[in-house]
Amino acid sequence: xxxxxNGGLGIFFEARSVAIMGSFREGWMGGYGVIKNLHDFGFxxxxxxxxPSYSQVLGMTVYPTVNHVTDDIDLAIVITPxxxxxxxxxxxxxxxxxxxxxxxxxxxxTSREGARLQQKVVHxxxxxxxxxxGPNTIGIADTATGLVTTPYFTGxxxxxxxxxxxxxxxxxxxxxxxxxxxxxxxxxxxxxFGNKCDVNEIDFLEYLAADPExxxxxxxxxxxxxxxxxxxxxxxxxxxxxxLILKPGRNEASIKAVASHTGSMAGADxxxxxxxxxxxxxxxNTWQEFLDIPRVFASQPSPKGNRVAIITLSGAAxxxxxxxAVESGLDVAHLSSVTDDRLAKISPRLASNPVDAGxxxxxxxxFTAALESIISTVLADDNVHCAMLILWxxxxxxxxxxxxxxRRLKQQVSKPMTIWIYGPKLSAKEELSxxxxxxxxxxxxxxxxxxxxxxxxxxxxxVKSHLNGHSLHSPGH
Amino acid sequence: xxxxxNGGLGIFFEARSVAIMGSFREGWMGGYGVIKNLHDFGFxxxxxxxxPSYSQVLGMTVYPTVNHVTDDIDLAIVITPxxxxxxxxxxxxxxxxxxxxxxxxxxxxTSREGARLQQKVVHxxxxxxxxxxGPNTIGIADTATGLVTTPYFTGxxxxxxxxxxxxxxxxxxxxxxxxxxxxxxxxxxxxxFGNKCDVNEIDFLEYLAADPExxxxxxxxxxxxxxxxxxxxxxxxxxxxxxLILKPGRNEASIKAVASHTGSMAGADxxxxxxxxxxxxxxxNTWQEFLDIPRVFASQPSPKGNRVAIITLSGAAxxxxxxxAVESGLDVAHLSSVTDDRLAKISPRLASNPVDAGxxxxxxxxFTAALESIISTVLADDNVHCAMLILWxxxxxxxxxxxxxxRRLKQQVSKPMTIWIYGPKLSAKEELSxxxxxxxxxxxxxxxxxxxxxxxxxxxxxVKSHLNGHSLHSPGH
Numbered sequence: 001x002x003x004x005x006n007g008g009l010g011i012f013f014e015a016r017s018v019a020i021m022g023s024f025r026e027g028w029m030g031g032y033g034v035i036k037n038l039h040d041f042g043f044x045x046x047x048x049x050x051x052p053s054y055s056q057v058l059g060m061t062v063y064p065t066v067n068h069v070t071d072d073i074d075l076a077i078v079i080t081p082x083x084x085x086x087x088x089x090x091x092x093x094x095x096x097x098x099x100x101x102x103x104x105x106x107x108x109x110t111s112r113e114g115a116r117l118q119q120k121v122v123h124x125x126x127x128x129x130x131x132x133x134g135p136n137t138i139g140i141a142d143t144a145t146g147l148v149t150t151p152y153f154t155g156x157x158x159x160x161x162x163x164x165x166x167x168x169x170x171x172x173x174x175x176x177x178x179x180x181x182x183x184x185x186x187x188x189x190x191x192x193f194g195n196k197c198d199v200n201e202i203d204f205l206e207y208l209a210a211d212p213e214x215x216x217x218x219x220x221x222x223x224x225x226x227x228x229x230x231x232x233x234x235x236x237x238x239x240x241x242x243x244l245i246l247k248p249g250r251n252e253a254s255i256k257a258v259a260s261h262t263g264s265m266a267g268a269d270x271x272x273x274x275x276x277x278x279x280x281x282x283x284x285n286t287w288q289e290f291l292d293i294p295r296v297f298a299s300q301p302s303p304k305g306n307r308v309a310i311i312t313l314s315g316a317a318x319x320x321x322x323x324x325a326v327e328s329g330l331d332v333a334h335l336s337s338v339t340d341d342r343l344a345k346i347s348p349r350l351a352s353n354p355v356d357a358g359x360x361x362x363x364x365x366x367f368t369a370a371l372e373s374i375i376s377t378v379l380a381d382d383n384v385h386c387a388m389l390i391l392w393x394x395x396x397x398x399x400x401x402x403x404x405x406x407r408r409l410k411q412q413v414s415k416p417m418t419i420w421i422y423g424p425k426l427s428a429k430e431e432l433s434x435x436x437x438x439x440x441x442x443x444x445x446x447x448x449x450x451x452x453x454x455x456x457x458x459x460x461x462x463v464k465s466h467l468n469g470h471s472l473h474s475p476g477h
Numbered sequence: 478x479x480x481x482x483n484g485g486l487g488i489f490f491e492a493r494s495v496a497i498m499g500s501f502r503e504g505w506m507g508g509y510g511v512i513k514n515l516h517d518f519g520f521x522x523x524x525x526x527x528x529p530s531y532s533q534v535l536g537m538t539v540y541p542t543v544n545h546v547t548d549d550i551d552l553a554i555v556i557t558p559x560x561x562x563x564x565x566x567x568x569x570x571x572x573x574x575x576x577x578x579x580x581x582x583x584x585x586x587t588s589r590e591g592a593r594l595q596q597k598v599v600h601x602x603x604x605x606x607x608x609x610x611g612p613n614t615i616g617i618a619d620t621a622t623g624l625v626t627t628p629y630f631t632g633x634x635x636x637x638x639x640x641x642x643x644x645x646x647x648x649x650x651x652x653x654x655x656x657x658x659x660x661x662x663x664x665x666x667x668x669x670f671g672n673k674c675d676v677n678e679i680d681f682l683e684y685l686a687a688d689p690e691x692x693x694x695x696x697x698x699x700x701x702x703x704x705x706x707x708x709x710x711x712x713x714x715x716x717x718x719x720x721l722i723l724k725p726g727r728n729e730a731s732i733k734a735v736a737s738h739t740g741s742m743a744g745a746d747x748x749x750x751x752x753x754x755x756x757x758x759x760x761x762n763t764w765q766e767f768l769d770i771p772r773v774f775a776s777q778p779s780p781k782g783n784r785v786a787i788i789t790l791s792g793a794a795x796x797x798x799x800x801x802a803v804e805s806g807l808d809v810a811h812l813s814s815v816t817d818d819r820l821a822k823i824s825p826r827l828a829s830n831p832v833d834a835g836x837x838x839x840x841x842x843x844f845t846a847a848l849e850s851i852i853s854t855v856l857a858d859d860n861v862h863c864a865m866l867i868l869w870x871x872x873x874x875x876x877x878x879x880x881x882x883x884r885r886l887k888q889q890v891s892k893p894m895t896i897w898i899y900g901p902k903l904s905a906k907e908e909l910s911x912x913x914x915x916x917x918x919x920x921x922x923x924x925x926x927x928x929x930x931x932x933x934x935x936x937x938x939x940v941k942s943h944l945n946g947h948s949l950h951s952p953g954h
Contacts, residue, residue: 029839110826153871154901170793175901176871177791182903222796253809254799257831287797287924314654316647319699320764322731332730349587354734362506394630394653424631424652426659430903445922447764 003236007206009199011099012133013142013189015075017046019066019097021088022079022151024049024057030079032057033151034103037175041159042146048073066095075099077139077149082106085135086120093128100125101149102134108195109136122197137194138174143187144213152176162186163215163298165208166290169193169201169222178291182430184437185291186298188213200225202233209237216297218244218290222258224272231279238280239467242297242460245281246290247272280463282456288445289452295442296453297460300416305385306458307333308451309378310354312390313361317422317447318354321388324448328455330386339381346373353378358392372405376412386454387417390447393428403435410439416457418450419443480713484683486676488576489610490619490666492552494523496543496574498565499556499628501526501534507556509534510628511580514652518636519623525550543572552576554616554626559583562612563597570605577602578626579611585672586613599674614671615651620664621690629653639663640692640775642685643767646670646678646699655768659907661914662768663775665690677702679710686714693774695721695767699735701749708756715757716944719774719937722758723767724749757940759933765922766929772919773930774937777893782862783935784810785928786855787831789867790838794899794924795831798865801925805932807863816858823850830855835869849882853889863931864894867924870905880912887916893934895927896920 018038022031031049035058038047047060048069054062063069066076076092078085082104092100107118118135125132133139139149143161154175165188166173173190180187188211191204201221208217217237224230234243249258250269276283284290308330312318322332335343335353343350347360347370357374364370379387393399419441421429433443444450495515499508508526512535515524524537525546531539540546543553553569555562559581569577584595595612602609610616616626620638631652642665643650650669657664665688668681678698685694694714701707711720726732727746753760761767785807789795799809812820812830820827824837824847834851841847856864870876896918898906910920921927 168793170791172791172793172899177869177899177901179901179903179906181901220793222793248793248796248800250800251803253803254796257796257799285925286801287794288922314647314649316645316649316697316699316725317764319725319731319734322734323725323727324763326728326730392654422649422654424654424656424658426656426907429656445765448762 003206003209003233004203006210007203008131009203009207011131012075012101012140013145013147013207015045015099015147017048017071017073018075018077018147019048019050019069019073020077020079021050021066022103024051024054024062029151029153031151033153034077034079034149035060037148037150037154038146041141041148043148044146046071066091066097069095073097075101077101077103079103079151082114082117082135086117086124089121089124089130092130093124098129099131100133101137101139102132102194103137103139103149103151104134105136107135108197118195118197125198132198134194135197137192138171138176139192141175141187141190143189148175150174150176159187160184161188163188163213164294165189165191165211165214165217166294167191167193167201167204167208167217168220169196170220173220184434186295186437196225202226202230205230205233205237205243209240214241216242216244216294218246218294220246220290222247222249227275231275234279234281239464243281244284244290244293244456245276246284246287247276280467282460289449292444292446292449293453293456295444296416296418296457299440299442300418300457301414302461303386303416303454303458304461306455306462307331307383307385308454309333309335309381309384309387310390311357311375311378311387312354313358313392314390314422315354315356315358317390317420318356320447321354321390321451324451325388325455328452329459330451330455333381333384335378336381336383339377342377343374346370346377350374368401368405371402372408375405375409379413379415384415386415386458388450388454389417389419391419391421391432393421393423393432394425395428396431398423399428399432399435402432403439406436406439406441416454417441418453420447420450480683480686480710481680483687484680485608486680486684488608489552489578489617490622490624490684492522492576492624494525494548494550495552495554495624496525496527496546496550497554497556498527498543499580501528501531501539506628506630508628510630511554511556511626512537514625514627514631515623518618518625520625521623523548543568543574546572550574552578554578554580556580556628559591559594559612563594563601566598566601566607569607570601575606576608577610578614578616579609579671580614580616580626580628581611582613584612585674595672595674602675609675611671612674614669615648615653616669618652618664618667620666625652627651627653636664637661638665640665640690641771642666642668642688642691642694644668644670644678644681644685644694645697646673647697650697661911663772673702679703679707682707682710682714682720686717691718693719693721693771695723695771697723697767699724699726704752708752711756711758716941720758721761721767721770721933722753723761723764724753757944759937766926769921769923769926770930770933772921773893773895773934776917776919777934778891779938780863780893780931780935781938783932783939784808784860784862785931786810786812786858786861786864787867788834788852788855788864789831790835790869791867791899792831792833792835794867794897795833797924798831798867798928801928802865802932805929806936807928807932810858810861812855813858813860816854819854820851823847823854827851845878845882848879849885852882852886856890856892861892863892863935865927865931866894866896868896868898868909870898870900870909871902872905873908875900876905876909876912879909880916883913883916883918893931894918895930897924897927
C-alpha cells in the first residue's frame with residue numbers, strides 16, 4: 001500500500017516558530033518547563049510565550065494572546081488548564097496556526113466530562129484545519145532540530161542524535177523518564193501520542209517510516225484505534241525499517257487497567273500477537289528490551305544469516321549466552337578449521353565456539369592485542385554471520401584498553417555484534433559502554449537481551465528479504 | 478532426611494590461620510592477589526605465605542615450605558602451577574593441614590592429563606584426611622570473617638554483609654565479576670565449587686543450610702554430580718530457607734559447551750526442571766534474576782499470600798507491572814472500600830490498584846507526605862499481601878526526599894515489597910537504590926524482575942508452609 005506522505009506530521013516536526021500557552025511561574029513544570037527545555041535542547045527556531053497574566057519569562061516577552069504575535073506561528077504547545085483549552089484552540093484558529101500539541105491532561109483519560117471537553121476541542125480544530133497531538137501528552141522531541149515539548153525537567157540537556165524513534169502513548173517514553181544521555185541511547189525522535197484525539201499511532205508510524213533520521217521504530221502501545229489499518233501500514237513500513245512493539249495488556253487485569261489509564265479499550269492479547277506476526281512486526285516483552293534492542297538496528301549492519309559466534313571473557317557467561325542465543329532463534333556457528341588453526345596460534349587454550357578469551361588472559365603478555373586478534377579472526381570466518389561479545393572491565397584503565405581494541409577493530413569489522421559487559425565496578429562498566437557506543441558498537445544491560453537483539457536482527461533481515469521478494473545470499477552454507 | 482553437620486565445611490569457613498602457596502610477584506593475580514585481598518577484606522586471622530623463591534611479600538615473611546611454619550594451619554590456599562600441586566598437598570599432609578582450596582587450574586577441565594593429575598591430588602588428600610575445594614576455583618568468601626581466597630583484584634575492598642549466599646561452579650560468582658559493593662548486594666558467603674574433585678554442591682548446600690548468616694541460597698549450577706542425593710538434600714533445605722537455582726544448559730549446544738567448560742556431562746534439561754519443581758527449588762532464568770531476586774528473601778518478611786498492590790509514579794509502568802505480576806503468579810489485590818475512601822481523601826485522582834501516585838504529584842503541596850500516606854494506606858489493607866513500588870528520581874535531592882519517605886515508613890510497614898526506580902539520571906537512580914537498600918528495602922534492575930521476586934517469595938511461602946505440614950493463615954479471605 002501507499003503510505004500517507006509523512007503521516008501529515010511534517011507541520012509538527014518541521015516547526016520553526018512555536019507558541020507556548022501555559023503558566024510561566026519560574027520553576028513550574030508547565031509553560032516555563034517547556035521553554036526551559038527548548039533552550040536547553042538547543043531549539044533554534046522562534047519561541048513565543050503566550051499568557052495574559054505574565055509579561056516576562058526567562059528574559060523573553062510574554063504575549064497576552066497568540067494574536068498579539070505578528071510573525072507566523074507553525075506550532076502551538078498548549079499546557080493550560082483543560083477548561084481553557086477550547087478557547088486557546090479558537091485563538092490558534094484565528095491566528096491561522098495549523099498544528100497544536102495539547103500537553104494538558106484532564107480529558108478523556110479522566111472522566112466523561114473530560115471526554116466531552118476533548119470532543120469540543122477536536123470539533124474546533126477540525127473546523128479550522130488544525131491537526132492535534134494529544135491531549136494528555138508530553139508531545140514530541142526531535143534531536144535533529146532540538147524541538148522538545150515536554151514540560152518536565154529532564155535532569156540533562158542533551159539527547160544523543162541517533163537512529164531510533166521511541167514512541168508511546170504515555171509519558172514514560174519521555175526525556176524525564178529515560179536515562180537518554182547517561183546511557184547514550186541513539187535517538188532520532190521521541191513521540192508521545194497521548195489520548196490520540198486526532199493524530200494517532202498510524203500517523204506517527206507513517207511519519208517515522210519516511211523520516212530519514214530514523215532507522216528503527218520502537219513503539220510502546222497500550223491500545224490501537226484501527227487495528228486493520230495499523231497492520232496494513234506496518235506491513236509496508238517493515239519492508240523499509242524494523243518496527244518493534246512492546247504491547248502491555250497481556251491479561252485481564254492489565255487490559256482493565258489500560259482502559260482506565262488511557263480511556264480506551266484494548267483487545268485480547270492473542271489477536272495482537274498473531275496480527276503482529278503476520279505484519280512482520282517484532283514483539284518485545286520487557287521495558288528494558290524496548291529501550292535496548294533498537295540499538296542493534298541503530299548502529300549495526302544487517303546480519304546475513306543467523307549463525308552467531310560468542311566471544312567471552314567468562315566461560316560461564318558464554319554458556320548462558322548459548323542458551324539465550326538459541327532461544328532467540330540463533331544457531332551457534334561452527335567455526336571453520338582455518339579459524340580453529342588461527343585461534344590455536346594465538347593460544348592453544350582457544351578452541352571452538354563459544355571462544356573463551358578469558359582462558360588466555362593470564363598467559364599472554366599483551367591481552368588487548370590477543371583479544372583484537374581473536375575477534376577479527378572469528379569474524380572473518382564465513383560461517384559466522386554475527387557475534388555476541390562478553391567483556392569485562394574493573395577499572396577506568398581496563399575500559400580504555402578495551403575501547404582501544406574496538407577502535408582498531410572498527411576498521412576491519414563489517415558484521416553485526418552486540419556486547420554485554422560485566423565486572424565489579426559500575427563506573428568501569430558504564431565507561432566502557434559509553435566508549436563502545438561512541439564507536440558504534442551497541443551494549444546491553446542484560447546478557448540475555450544482547451543475544452535476543454541479534455536474534456531479532458537476524459530474523460528481521462530474513463523477514464524483510466522475504467517481504468521484498470528475494471532471499472538472502474547466505475555465504476558459507 | 479538428616480543433613481550432614483555443616484556439610485563438613487566448617488574447617489574451611491572457620492579457618493583462623495591460612496597458608497598461601499603461590500607466586501608473590503607484586504601485582505600478580507596469584508598468591509600476591511590472595512594476600513592483598515585478605516588484607517583488604519579485613520581477615521583478622523594469621524596469614525602464612527609459602528614459597529621457596531621469595532623471602533618477603535607485602536611486608537610479611539615468606540616461608541620456604543609450610544613445614545617451616547611453627548603454628549598450626551587450618552587452611553591451605555594453593556595457587557601454584559598445576560604440576561606442583563601434588564607435592565604441595567603432600568606437604569600439607571605432613572603439616573597436618575585438614576583443608577585446602579586449590580585455586581590453580583589445568584586439571585580435569587583442560588585435558589585427560591589434567592584429569593589424571595587431579596586424581597593424583599585427590600588420592601593424596603584422601604589418604605591424609607584433607608578435604609579439598611576445587612581445583613579451578615576462586616574458592617570462598619565470607620563477609621562475617623573477611624576470609625577470601627580469590628587471587629583476582631576486585632576493584633573494591635568491601636562486600637556488604639547480608640543474608641544471601643551466592644554459589645557457582647565457576648568464577649563468575651566472584652567478587653572480581655560482580656558489582657557487589659556498587660550494588661550493595663547483601664552477601665553472607667560466596668562459594669565457587671570449581672571442578673568439585675572432593676567438596677561438591679551438595680556439601681555446600683548442607684553447609685549453607687546450617688549457616689546462621691544465610692537466609693537465601695542462590696546457586697548457579699552447570700552440572701550436578703549426584704542428582705538424586707542433591708534433590709534429597711535440597712528438599713530438606715527448602716523447608717528451612719529458599720534455594721534458587723540458575724541452571725544453564727537448556728539446549729543441545731549449551732549442554733555440549735558445559736562439558737568442555739567444566740569437564741563434566743550435564744543431563745537433559747527437562748529432567749532438571751521437573752526434579753527442581755518436585756524438590757521445591759525455585760528455578761531462575763537469567764543472570765540478572767540470579768543476582769537480584771535473592772534480595773527479596775534477604776531483607777523482606779515472607780508474604781502471607783499472593784495479592785499484590787502496585788503503587789506507581791507512572792501509569793504505563795503500572796500496567797507493565799500487572800503483566801509481570803500476573804505472569805509471576807501474583808493476583809492484583811482488590812482494595813477494600815475503606816482503602817478507596819482513604820485514598821480519595823488524599824486525592825480524588827487516586828483510585829483502584831495499580832495506584833497511580835504520579836497522578837497526584839502536580840496537585841499536592843507536599844508530594845512526599847502524600848506518597849507516604851498512599852503507601853501506608855494501601856499496605857494497611859488486609860486484602861494486600863505485598864507491594865510493588867515504582868519510583869522516580871531525577872536528582873540527588875529527589876533521591877533524598879524519597880528515601881526520607883521510606884525511613885518513616887520503615888516503622889509502619891511489615892509486608893514485603895519490591896522496588897523499581899526509573900528516571901533520567903543513572904546517578905539519582907543509584908543513589909535512591911542504595912539509600913533504600915540501606916533501609917532494608919530491595920530494589921531491582923528490571924521492572925519485571927521486581928514483580929517476579931514477589932511472585933517467587935509468595936510461592937515459596939506457600940511451598941514452605943505445605944512442606945512443613947500446615948497451611949498459611951491468609952488474612953482477608
